[in-house]
Amino acid sequence: MSPLLEIQGLRTVFRSAGGDIAAVDGVSLEVPRGRTLGIVGESGCGKSMLSLSVMRLVPPPGRVAAGRVLLEGRDLLTLSTSEMRAVRGGQVAMIFQEPMTSLNPVHPIGLQITEAMRAHDPRASTAELRDRAIAALERVRIPAPTRRYDEFPHQLSGGMRQRVMIAMALACKPKLLIADEPTTALDVTVQAQILDLLRDLQAETGMSIILITHDLGVVAEMADEVAVMYAGRVAERASARDLFGSPQHPYTLGLLGSVPRLDEDRDRLLAIEGAVPPPFALPQGCRFNPRCPFAIEACTAAQPPLEEIEPGHFAACIRAPVESAVELAR
Known part of the structure; x- marks a missing residue:
């Protein structure tokens, strides 16, 4: 349909x-x-x-x-x-x-x-x-x-x-x-x-x-479906089950890591350093790279396209799928 x-x-x-x-x-x-x-x-x-x-x-x-x-x-x-x-x-x-x-x-x-x-x-x-x-x-x-x-x-x-x-x-x-x-x-x-x-x-x-x-x-x-936006663009898009169960963009990981959970004992929550850049002062390459713990030099070269990482799961990140996603979220 x-x-x-x-x-x-x-x-x-x-x-x-x-x-x-x-x-x-x-x-x-x-x-x-x-x-x-x-x-x-x-x-x-x-x-x-x-x-x-x-x-x-x-x-x-x-x-x-x-x-x-x-x-x-x-x-x-x-x-x-x-x-x-x-x-x-x-x-x-x-x-x-x-x-x-x-x-x-x-x-x-x-x-x-x-x-x-x-x-x-x-x-x-x-x-x-x-x-x-x-x-x-x-x-x-x-x-x-x-x-x-x-x-x-x-x-x-x-x-x-x-x-x-x-x-x-x-x-x-x-x-x-x-x-x-x-x-x-x-x-x-x-x-x-x-x-x-x-x-x-x-x-x-x-x-x-x-x-x-x-x-x-x-x-x-x-x-049912979730789109995560950052600096005017879609950073990640997937079903709610996949996005919460297996996030693939570092920004999504940071958002999920900042939410307190009753089933985990953590001394402090994960914080995303900095702030969303204003649209008149966007960084080179990936717009999240100045705040990203996974950023490498290649992240500043070009804005990554939103690509299908898994069936129905899209992320705009050259490092995706992020192998240490679960560890970072925790």
Whole structure:
């Protein structure tokens, strides 16, 4: 079966005095139907910019300079503004990072949900839209949805606001949901509830999900496939089982080694030295080589391509497969 979404060679740049700076640089990914793709990496690696590029919401002076985004074979980057407006919400929906700033503070949440519905069904009556919005709130397990319909964002908790964002995103039954850090700033209990909700809704509707996060625990629980991004590029891509069981890129090893584990007794966690380089000051060769414990002189010669190391397991590293991967992770 063909994938629902195909991203091919996507490159998003920002114009500067020194020329174009790439925030997303040649990313290629696939999202199967009814499956979840997790995208992980440190802040500044290009995860959110990738999602905004798919939705064609890149803020100026940014622009998508190259590549294709195929939704069921239809290139979203070639659509007119009105055609793309019909795709957003109707076929592809997005949950943004911070619900408090994504929701309009001066309008009741019910009005904001019905506004999205009306955009895709202008002939529906106000009463019909109200009933559908209340049903959407009930669907995401918000208690007393009829009363909540008339409340403002500041009257809801962080978890409730996140549920409103999910209700709004799913109001028009999209085929693909992009969830950008859907559990940020939520306590562990509410985070588990949100993840359970997304999983149940996916099983109910058959939608695909792109889950963007820096939390490896969330990825391990939710994702079928995982792509690890670093400095605007995909460093490693594999099934969740293979990536967590046998990581092949040093950056992935570092991320996994920095997570505390209950089944191991370690004096200290592994730390990745340094920080993600800014897109205007990328190192020569492999972009991870200044922070990589496996780096050799050849790593500075050229940017390694994303190659298949094992069936379905891709890594952009000339040292892969890393023989001492398990030892480094520990």
